[in-house]
Amino acid sequence: GNSVTQMEGPVTLSEEAFLTINCTYTATGYPSLFWYVQYPGEGLQLLLKATKADDKGSNKGFEATYRKETTSFHLEKGSVQVSDSAVYFCALSDLSNFGNEKLTFGTGTRLTIIP
């Protein structure tokens, strides 16, 4: 079955540091890949996505590239801010069930940015 593995947290960085959160996946077929973000006390929001190999998703300074050869979708940001403190989830789609949007999520990585 499908699975997503992301680096365990928590991750603590100083403001303006470079961020990488690793994500690898196992899937049949050609899934789409996503990063969702959960701010404290809220539900999840889509941060970025990539639908095919070599696509790069980007939003709010975050980027991730769909690497089929390494089955990875690592999240990066060049200079983090305190407001980026949140839990980040890597996910993949399973469209085998009549196009239903069943997503498989990783366990989440808690990121804390220190001023």
Added chain:
Amino acid sequence: DGGITQSPKYLFRKEGQNVTLSCEQNLNHDAMYWYRQDPGQGLRLIYYSQIVNDFQKGDIAEGYSVSREKKESFPLTVTSAQKNPTAFYLCASSRSGSNTGELFFGEGSRLTVL
């Protein structure tokens, strides 16, 4: 503003009691989902529904029940058969067949069993 509304935000339950969590959406989405979030385990799918009057079990459906009588509503009942119900529950929706993979989430309901 369109969105998903979950209620209540916090709920306490005694052991042996059933409890129903509400989820309403005004996004005109066909598909709706319930996920459970536990620390260190990410999100796990409980039930999902692609259309009114139809729903499917997810990965951890035991001890839960749902109904989908209206397009806008997808309530989740946590029954007394659920062995470890204390968790954060998230409802989501999407346009069925859109193939975008984008889910829209509510703010969640935190259930604590005393």
